[in-house]
Amino acid sequence: MNNQIYIDESGYTGNNLLDKTQKYFILASINISEVSAKDIIIQLKRKYRLQGIEFKGHNLFKHKNGQKAMSDLLKKNYKII
Numbered sequence: 001m002n003n004q005i006y007i008d009e010s011g012y013t014g015n016n017l018l019d020k021t022q023k024y025f026i027l028a029s030i031n032i033s034e035v036s037a038k039d040i041i042i043q044l045k046r047k048y049r050l051q052g053i054e055f056k057g058h059n060l061f062k063h064k065n066g067q068k069a070m071s072d073l074l075k076k077n078y079k080i081i
Contacts, residue, residue: 005031010057044069 007029013019044050048069052059060066 003031003033004037005029006037040073044073047072 007027009025009027011022011025013022013025016022017025041055044055048065050060050065050069057070060070
């Protein structure tokens with residue numbers, strides 16, 4: 001089975017990598033099957049009553065249910081190194 005590799009960034013300031021107002025730049029990836037990714041998304045949406053097609057960190061962390069969903073996701077599905 002082929003897996004997708006998803007990559008996302010946070011803190012991007014374009015070509016201005018030395019922007020003093022942007023202290024951090026994070027690039028993260030995950031290698032997961034499409035079926036597993038869809039299952040996780042469906043479970044989180046149902047359990048925490050989340051809406052939208054794509055989970056966006058800046059939206060999730062504004063609300064308690066989004067915060068709980070992200071905490072649950074990290075605790076149950078992934079090792080944090």
